Amino acid sequence: MTYSIVARDPETGWLGVGAQTHFFGVGTLLPWAEAGVGAVATQAFVNVDYGPRGLELLRAGVPAPSTVDLLVAEDPEAAYRQLGVVDARGSVGMYTGGSCAPHTGFARGHQVAVQGNMLAGPDVCQAALAAFETAEGDLADRIVAGLQAADGAGGDVRGSQSAALRVVSGRRGPAPWNEVVVDLRVDDHPDPLAELARLLPRSRAFGAVGGVMFTRGLTLGPFEGVDPGELDERLAALASAAEVIGPDNREADFWRAVLLARAGRHREAADLFAEVVAFRPALLEFAKGLAPLGFLDDEALAAITAHLEEPA
Numbered sequence: 001m002t003y004s005i006v007a008r009d010p011e012t013g014w015l016g017v018g019a020q021t022h023f024f025g026v027g028t029l030l031p032w033a034e035a036g037v038g039a040v041a042t043q044a045f046v047n048v049d050y051g052p053r054g055l056e057l058l059r060a061g062v063p064a065p066s067t068v069d070l071l072v073a074e075d076p077e078a079a080y081r082q083l084g085v086v087d088a089r090g091s092v093g094m095y096t097g098g099s100c101a102p103h104t105g106f107a108r109g110h111q112v113a114v115q116g117n118m119l120a121g122p123d124v125c126q127a128a129l130a131a132f133e134t135a136e137g138d139l140a141d142r143i144v145a146g147l148q149a150a151d152g153a154g155g156d157v158r159g160s161q162s163a164a165l166r167v168v169s170g171r172r173g174p175a176p177w178n179e180v181v182v183d184l185r186v187d188d189h190p191d192p193l194a195e196l197a198r199l200l201p202r203s204r205a206f207g208a209v210g211g212v213m214f215t216r217g218l219t220l221g222p223f224e225g226v227d228p229g230e231l232d233e234r235l236a237a238l239a240s241a242a243e244v245i246g247p248d249n250r251e252a253d254f255w256r257a258v259l260l261a262r263a264g265r266h267r268e269a270a271d272l273f274a275e276v277v278a279f280r281p282a283l284l285e286f287a288k289g290l291a292p293l294g295f296l297d298d299e300a301l302a303a304i305t306a307h308l309e310e311p312a
Helices: 051-060 063-073 125-134 140-154 192-212 229-244 249-262 264-277 281-295 298-309
Strands: 003-008 015-019 031-034 039-046 082-088 092-095 107-110 110-114 163-167 181-186
Touching: 003 031, 003 039, 003 082, 003 125, 003 140, 015 031, 015 039, 015 140, 031 051, 031 163, 039 051, 051 063, 051 082, 063 082, 063 092, 082 110, 092 107, 092 110, 107 125, 110 125, 110 140, 125 140, 140 163, 140 181, 140 192, 163 192, 181 192, 192 229, 192 249, 229 249, 249 264, 249 281, 249 298, 264 281, 264 298, 281 298
Parallel strands: none
Antiparallel strands: 003 015, 003 110, 015 163, 031 039, 039 082, 082 092, 107 110, 163 181
């Protein structure tokens, strides 16, 4: 089952893996990636152990081609497996067992490997590679473009059901979970790649929201140590996030209003709160409930409440 892309961005060092298949929940099986270590796609009659074991070998400094060789050598059913690996230096390893279901295919580029089985035709992987190599955007954008091109060339002969995308940074450290750039799964959908493409910008938008919500000084604890330049950047990012997320979800606007209030820009905060509360009146009581927790001081809350009570 499946076609996939594993790749490293030479400029940023980011590592990524993306896939689509006619099978439920490909994201639980195929994509494995660790910041500063590598990325693995394990597929066909899948051996999920290739994922964690592959990362273990890469973490120990084994190059991607040798990692593939070792994984295959350890597996008595290797003839049924397909595998793509890229390491933190950009070297690539690939394997397609002789008992994988046709059509099988693979394509190799600079720091990128595409592999597939159960394909509608022999040109699917080459189409994915060509699109990946010519697409604009960051690594996640280019992987999605490659997957969509594969689908356009026939994709999985059985159709489509699930897709996944995982991208991590090139920074290796003690907390790799903090280096996840994108982690998306579409488990069961009639057009999983279209849904993946829809979710990708929303993921980035909510990342901007979380970057404010979860950061001490900006939202947590006292408002202090925030450079004016950073404040403007965060406010601009939240405004852009609100445009991406759309008018039916005011999460970005709510936290932009909170940040404006914490920065002492009470009138701007009150104007934005008025819009948010008009959309969902319960958010006023929510804001009042946040105030005793230190998110809003009494002056800011009073200014906001007074503005909302002004006659239209």
